[in-house]
Amino acid sequence: MPYTELAETLQRRLALELPPIALARVAESPAGVSRLGAAAPSACTFWRRAEREVFYATAEDHFNCPIGAMVMGFPLPEAKSKELMGLVEQMCALNYISMEEVPNIPAFREPAAGVVYGPLADFPIEPEVALLWTTPVEAMLFEEAAGATAWTAQAAAAVFGRPGCSALPMAVSRGQVVTSLGCAGMRTYTGIPDDRFLVAIPGNRLPALNEALTRTLTANRQMREFYAGQKAKFPD
Secondary structure, three states, X not given: OOOHHHHHHHHHHOOOOOOOEEEEEEOOOOOOOOEOOOOOOOOOHHHHHOOOOOEEEEOHHHOOOHHHHHHOXXXXXXXXXXXXXXXXXXXXXXXXOOOOOHHHOOOOOOOOXXXXXXXXXXXXXXXXXXXXXXXXXXXXXXXXXXXXXXXOOOOOOOEEOOOHHHHHHHHHHHOOOEEEOOOHHHHHHHOOOOOOEEEEEEHHHOOOHHHHHHHHHHHHHHHHHHHHHHHHOOOO
16 A cells, blocks of 8 residues: 555654654565665665665665674674674673673565665665654554553563664564664764654554544644643642
């Protein structure tokens, strides 16, 4: 389905400063989608470029960030595998991560030749995952709309951190919206403002968001009116 309307709704009704983007790992570049053909220091760098245009990036285009390439599910050549292990050892030496965490870092398992990136509004194929940059209030509203904050017997709402790109495979594998605080690398490479969260939405959850967002925004407006009335009864 086309996602132009949803992208515009998300940006307008949540007052997003930056446009939502989408990506999909693919076996080959789709017809009409050009390879970016430019080096990037990290997988997450492509997210910001995707705000401006649709493009294809090969597995090799991701290898400058061995951790990001691993998370995206790309097999690493021997030299890059050694680089990854050296980076992991450095992170452990700095007490940034522990070696016990490494096997548990989420990663895509299905093979792919590369990734199509682009604005959600113009995405030419079915998105595997969509990404938003949100403020805390925007994240609150969006997660409520997506059902990610529902208190059920198996409540699984959580906010994750390093590496920021791990939010993508986690969202897809769980079939749920995932919010990430990001990581030092993500914030350095993307230049994203410090007050933004990363929200990852699995593609199969996108079609229902328009209606859910309307309900959530209406409910929050009514609750704010109620809370304001209650607060007014107790002057400072």
